[in-house]
Amino acid sequence: GNSVTQMEGPVTLSEEAFLTINCTYTATGYPSLFWYVQYPGEGLQLLLKATKADDKGSNKGFEATYRKETTSFHLEKGSVQVSDSAVYFCAHMDTGRRALTFGSGTRLQVQP
Amino acid sequence: DVKVTQSSRYLVKRTGEKVFLECVQDMDHENMFWYRQDPGLGLRLIYFSYDVKMKEKGDIPEGYSVSREKKERFSLILESASTNQTSMYLCASSLGGSGKSTEAFFGQGTRLTVV
Numbered sequence: 001g002n003s004v005t006q007m008e009g010p011v012t013l014s015e016e017a018f019l020t021i022n023c024t025y026t027a028t029g030y031p032s033l034f035w036y037v038q039y040p041g042e043g044l045q046l047l048l049k050a051t052k053a054d055d056k057g058s059n060k061g062f063e064a065t066y067r068k069e070t071t072s073f074h075l076e077k078g079s080v081q082v083s084d085s086a087v088y089f090c091a092h093m094d095t096g097r098r099a100l101t102f103g104s105g106t107r108l109q110v111q112p
Numbered sequence: 113d114v115k116v117t118q119s120s121r122y123l124v125k126r127t128g129e130k131v132f133l134e135c136v137q138d139m140d141h142e143n144m145f146w147y148r149q150d151p152g153l154g155l156r157l158i159y160f161s162y163d164v165k166m167k168e169k170g171d172i173p174e175g176y177s178v179s180r181e182k183k184e185r186f187s188l189i190l191e192s193a194s195t196n197q198t199s200m201y202l203c204a205s206s207l208g209g210s211g212k213s214t215e216a217f218f219g220q221g222t223r224l225t226v227v
Contacts, residue, residue, distance in 0.1 A: 104153055
């Protein structure tokens, strides 16, 4: 089946700390992988994506690499800011499907 | 910019009422989706539509129906609202095709409370 598993939160970090949010997936085909972010009171917006193995998606200092051998797509950022406080969702779209499958979300809280 | 607009940010309805949640997108997208978002469960797909009058069940369609009479509008219907349908409802749209890495654009969400 298709599923996405991501680490539970909340993750609480101090400003300028290193961030990792783990994400693993199961899929029947060759999925595209996504990270979405939801800031307080807003809808989801795409943060980054990768469409094939070994691709690296990056945006706003965040990065994630499509690792087919470990079925993972971990989100990283070298130095977080208070403004990065949000809920982060890992998602995939499997081959032949039209809809995204989401993980449960990880809340990140960055303290000054 | 793509815009997905949900008609209400907050709704309070009574048990047994028929509830309509409306969503409009302005970018001529083929695909439209309804998800519900609950703490600890992430987003779960209720229904989606890939063309006018076409619909497919998602992972949790029970208690819901949908309507897509025009390409830009996708409605979610709760035939008889129940308290376990209290949730945040998110509408999304994407360009089209299956298996493509096209971005999905989300509305602001409707927080529905059924009392």
